[in-house]
């Protein structure tokens with residue numbers, strides 16, 4: 088049983104018998120396309136703006152302990168921080184030559200948590216190792232440990248965001 | 252009975268007058284299939300079944316689960332606590348188990364479906380677009396698995412996702428920004444959980460349903476591949492809507508094919524139900540961003556091949572970019588465009604030696620990497636000092652504590668896979684000096700002692716070797732490191 092509708096030719100666009108110039112139809116079509124495109128762009132922009140990752144520039148200092156907790160010669164200590172809402176931590180150590188330094192606790196390879204293993208930092212995921220200055224002594228980590236801002240104020244140690 | 256049937260027929264007619272669905276239903280139900288069928292042809296239906304399972308159990312889980320990391324009264328992160336709450340009730344635990352295993356089933360079934368389609372050459376003209384949509388479906392399934400994995404917010408979930416999202420950071424130029432966008436911050440936080448939840452339960456299901464509709468709709472429109480030889484050439488374009496002609500040698504899908512379909516879907520259901528019943532998933536400790544318990548991150552099995560692959564990559568930035576970003580991207584593009592660059596017109600595997608070899612080697616590599624990855628850690632040896640230690644005693648210790656770097660690979664040139672390898676040593680020369688533990692690099696390294704080669708304390712960042720095991724190794728070296 089055939090449907091009568093099937094016999095009506097639908098025709099393609101643009102219709103062959105119409106001249107190819109800006110007719111009322113093409114104008115309407117272009118207009119609709121433009122408006123639709125603009126709306127889509129607007130929503131995409133809105134979404135991106137909404138989800139945009141927070142800027143690194145806002146670094147708030149966090150108190151992680153008193154100055155005399157960190158002495159030259161002591162092993163690095165892991166301290167909890169709340170950098171931009173994501174809980175994390177920093178390994179803090181007082182070096183003879185560099186003074187107080189803070190390393191972000193995530194490995195520079197794929198951000199697994201490394202630990203202090205007696206004479207160096209080492210990462211369980213793919214075996215990276217770093218010396219006490221944060222330099223890579225065993226790959227695959229492609230770069231030294233990330234350092235975080237660390238300041239001493241009135242006998243307190245405060246840690247900020249990543250600076251290197 | 253007949254009155255009920257009558258009512259049904261009238262309801263259908265009433266609906267059809269308004270929706271005009273009869274043609275589509277007829278075509279879907281009665282499309283011609285070959286008389287001889289294979290159960291592997293119904294793997295797509297099995298995938299649809301697993302999707303229904305994921306949908307139903309997912310909705311149930313979402314009624315209790317809450318994507319937040321704010322601590323509850325007991326001090327647990329809300330997400331973790333709600334998953335625990337679900338698991339406290341046996342039915343809830345089973346629902347979670349079905350969802351958990353469903354994810355693995357989905358990956359397996361979809362993968363097998365793709366293999367089957369590849370094997371019979373069903374992606375060739377005119378079904379190229381069906382294959383391409385299928386590739387997108389595969390990627391969507393992986394995205395489901397990846398976003399769902401984080402939601403319980405336990406140690407396993409947290410660290411797997413930390414590494415997974417850090418991988419995105421290796422995309423040249425925009426990597427860090429993309430990672431930040433995914434995480435909603437520098438590292439993982441409550442923002443990450445809510446983002447992943449929104450993607451997992453709102454975005455991906457919509458994408459999946461739309462793609463499935465296109466995928467399946469096109470299969471009905473173009474007919475099944477095996478039917479091709481028997482159908483007239485212009486069958487798809489010529490045939491009249493709502494009227495199905497069944498050529499000689501073929502049968503309509505209903506009722507001939509529905510048996511195979513139901514059987515395979517039913518089998519999948521039973522296996523899933525049984526597996527989910529006997530292997531209920533647990534929870535590790537709640538996510539600890541400081542990882543004070545030294546949890547060792549490990550990916551779910553379906554991403555294990557990538558994890559294992561990364562261990563073979565040398566430590567250069569661009570090597571990592573290649574292995575982490577470019578290689579997987581190329582693989583997906585190669586899959587997507589397969590029907591366009593595969594110019595071989597034959598479907599029979601006999602006449603596609605190159606395609607078959609490519610398929611076999613891909614499967615081998617994937618399975619191999621997954622296997623090695625899954626077995627890179629083994630049960631620890633007994634916590635006692637061996638009496639007269641031989642190679643077999645120390646080998647067990649090496650397998651338990653050193654395998655990742657010195658058995659699966661030969662980090663620093665040192666392999667501990669066999670007695671000969673171990674005695675040969677690595678790039679710094681011999682590591683075992685028979686009779687002299689104090690001069691053996693291996694013994695110095697596992698005890699974290701200073702050594703001439705400046706080897707860091709071993710095992711690097713892994714669980715330390717227990718003292719009893721160290722004693723066994725010391726005794727073995729002192730006794731001259733005997734093989735037997």
Ligand code: FES
Nearest residue numbers: 194196197210213
């Ligand atoms: S994440 Fe540390 S070595 Fe890979």
